[in-house]
Amino acid sequence: MKVYLFGILKERLGDLAVEVDVALPTSAAALQQAFKSQYASVSEIPFQVAINHFYASSESLIQVGDHVALLPPVSGG
């Protein structure tokens, strides 16, 4: 599935979005684990998951067709 990236994750991986190999439906927590193992070069960066433009909890389910984004710690202001 495609996941969209922001901030340091986008810069370090050099793209607006990357593919994560994970079977759907899955949980946000499972997606986090899959991403960290498949993109080990950025595995030290903490991030939250957003599903369809809302923050997800770790138990939130990701379905086929969902818009998913990975969000490193925010720093507005």
Place this chain on the structure above:
Amino acid sequence: MNKFELIEQASDFPDIYSERPTHLGGEVVFNGMVRTPNLGKEVLYLEFEAYPELFENQMHLIASRLCKDFGVDAIHLFHRVGKVYPGEIAVTAVVRSKHRKECFAACNELVDELKRSVPIWKKEVNTDGSFWVSATP
């Protein structure tokens, strides 16, 4: 009425004083500006990136909570994206209510919540290089 915008140019900041409701007697405005030096280094500029759809959704949730918890009537937040230079405003937060005390308290919480959960990221570019700033409430 609440209002939230991502601002691309300094000249695009709205005139926050042009639409004052007559039934609200209190208004607190916080402007956050880019400062230099930071951590002993001269800041050349900050570069802000946002996730617009989540920004809009998250700001609605935050404003609803603040209006309920503090009893205030209007929350406005305007945040720059792109490059912002020292001395320029990066964010303007406005809270309006009938009275003063809840305006100050809600505005303080609004800026804290901005730093906790609003999907905006900043990269500091200084004379030695650049780095992404982590959340620091």
